[in-house]
Amino acid sequence: SEAHDMKHNIMNSISYHSCSELYIWPWGYKDQDPPHELYMENQVKPLMNLTGYGNWKDQGGYKVSGDITDQLYGMHGSFSYTVELNSCGSQGDLDGGFHADTRLIRPTVRMHLLTNMHLLDESPEARIGQMFPDYGDINGPGIHSMEQTMMPTLSIMSNQGESIGFQSDTEIDFGDYYSDDKMPVRVMVEDAQFMLKDSLAMRYRTAEMPEGVWSELTMSCVENCDPRDYSDYSAEFTIPRRDSVFRAYIPATETSTHIQFYAVAQDSRLANEFGGGFVYTGHGAAEPVEIFVDDIIGFGNIVADGLAVGIMML
Structure with a gap:
């Protein structure tokens, strides 16, 4: 809510969906990189190396409006990712997709627990800007929209x-x-x-x-x-x-x-x-x-400059 915008210490946030084995980050609502595009991509690369997942930019985009990822980044000042879990097809003899086989739950949780621990270690450095706690409101227009998350x-x-x-x-x-x-x-x-x-x-x-x-x-x-x-x-x-x-x-x-x-x-x-x-x-x-x-005009002295101009006019 607007009452809690930026007044927290949540530096990274992740939401989980299915399916397609992808990491997704803002913006989803428009065809434009966010101000922190390079940072967000670099922060998620070790996670991709561990899971073998891809990213949405290399897969042709994942344009969506109203996703919480944009909300958390643009209004709450948190680097935010969506993880599309597992394959949309079969994984070995197990069905993936939106309603995956329940036997995929344990290995999926175990794998992403490790990536979450890595992201947790990175979070103290992942600061979009100053985060103020609830002890006092300091005035200013602030950042209340995705358009204002600027460098x-x-x-x-x-x-x-x-x-x-x-x-x-x-x-x-x-x-x-x-x-x-x-x-x-x-x-x-x-x-x-x-x-x-x-x-x-x-x-x-x-x-x-x-x-x-x-x-x-x-x-x-x-x-x-x-x-x-x-x-x-x-x-x-x-x-x-x-x-x-x-x-x-x-x-x-x-x-x-x-x-x-x-x-x-x-x-x-x-x-x-x-x-x-x-x-x-x-x-x-x-x-x-x-x-x-230009070159210096005159000699830097009013009298000398006046004489010089007079001589040139003769």
Whole structure:
């Protein structure tokens, strides 16, 4: 029920059906992978190796609306699986199908007890996000639907505060910058509550750098930074959603050049010791934002610049 959405410590959940020897996970109600598709597939692979079962993606899908798997994942924040037990045909001299031979009960239970024990061991790491117990309701729109179970979204912001998703579909104005200027770049992080701490970085390169080489800057939060800001309260809250703004300064280039840049971060729920859960602005390095930095105009002194302009006009 909505009263209990996300207020629990149930990280993994399984429902059992028959038949077809398959593992199924969201989404069933639409042709689209969920935000945690790779994590859910990797979590169930050891179970498939033990049971010999397949998965629904490789078998052409198992589209269904109203299944509890989508409900548990999208509204209750639990990685949820459906297991279609046993073959729909015969298994040796025993009948399978929806009304399988009762002699299949014991071996089926024994096999899936082992997989459940494995999944139980994995559950402490399987966190979609913060789970709040019933001792208090913390305000925010929360996650109340499958459409809102999303990863952090990164957007570079122009000087006018406009969000830039892709270079190709925007006319970007960063103002005038010269080769002796440090250029501030801001990034809007929507759903920042799901971003791994200190993972947001600005990557940039100039035209003089070798192809494929990028320098990296750590970005600092400048707006809506406090994850403990629970100033508003609501009985319907689940996870406090936060949109934050971060900033980094690209160093002065000293000469005129083109600068390309993009931002990258990690989803805290998918990150591991090997990386994982990466999110980017636009298409990342494949389509970075690019601007031109001009040479310094004048000498940096009002009087000297005025004399120089006067001489050029003679």
